[in-house]
Amino acid sequence: MGSKCFSAAAALFFLVSISPATLAQGKPEKERIRIGYSVPAAVFSIPFLASEAGLFREEGIQIEFIRTPGSLAPMVLISEDVDFSIMSAFLLIPAAVRRGGDPVMLGGFSTRFGGRVLVSRPEIRTASELRGKLVGIQRPGDAVEKMARFALQHLGLDPNKDVKFNYLGSDDVLWPALETHRVSATMISPPRTIAARRAGMNFLVNIADLNIEYQGAALTSRRSFMARHPILAFRTVRALVRGVHFFKARREETIGILGGRVHRFGIPFGAGS
Known part of the structure; x- marks a missing residue:
């Protein structure tokens, strides 16, 4: 994915911030999560890929994708209609300021304008x-x-x-x-x-x-949610990091999986763009 890969530093910081005692508690306290996204575009493909490849299931998580207009993503996250959301830092930062820092970015799938x-x-x-x-x-x-x-x-x-x-x-x-x-x-x-x-x-x-720098397609959540469900948050991030690795290391399987998601356009995913 090049510059569009998940921010390893941000993910690593989040993973190590959870104490071993917390991780030792066992399975997630909550088995189902909702992830918000705005458009069925390539830049949002990692969560879908991780789901279809069974990576969330291997983490003991059932996942539901909730589509919302990009401009409404912060409100949907704050209102707890979703547990995680994929949105740009441009949308997240004002919401985080208004809500006392509760909305938070965990990592980014893209650090440049792209996909358009x-x-x-x-x-x-x-x-x-x-x-x-x-x-x-x-x-x-x-x-x-x-x-x-x-x-x-x-x-x-x-x-x-x-x-x-x-x-x-x-x-x-x-x-x-x-x-x-x-x-x-x-x-x-x-x-x-x-x-x-x-x-x-x-x-x-x-x-x-x-090559314009821009933090788009970031994985976001709420600090309050992660405090209540630390293991679930950990496993969610881990599934997504594994999804990035799957995307980069298993190209043909990735094309096959994502190709099934674009059938309504009547075109094969791997045909080139």
Whole structure:
């Protein structure tokens, strides 16, 4: 995963912070956890991979995935509708400040902007042809808008003057909006990039190529939850660390597992993006 790998230092700090006496207590106090996520994109793949590979089950954990819009992730975590959540530090930090530091980041799956490409309609091949057109994004101020602004600036365009943003509200509608001419360009992620390439769309900027530091897709929880369920928290992090190793060491099995999760797009996971 390169720069997108789980932050080993953060995970190690968390693991060693739990005393041997605590770990010796035995099985998790709670057998089922809920993990929140925002979009079925590659950057969020490790928890799904760990689940499908049986790594949570080996830790004695039953897992449920709860999908929530990215902007609502902090509120869902604070309200205890989920036990862990995958969100950016950009979303977590204000919530942690407001809640006295209870929300906390345990580690990150990505330390650079990545997983998105600025893609335009077939008739728009250059930056100048994008000038004055609509660019589809999710919500004002979210990570997708930030990535779109960086991508447009990389093309020499002023995001505030040269294009108009169309706030569509959900990642699920970005690709359909581009496909149906509702917008002229948008930021999409794998596996939708495969469908876009097949449809003849133009790939203008891969945000990963810009190498912009950004703590996105971080594993977060609540200090209060971890205090009540320290062994469960430990086992959850360990399952995810093992998931990263699985991703990096067992490529073909990873492709097979994740391929089953993108069948609704009608494209094979391993086809390339």
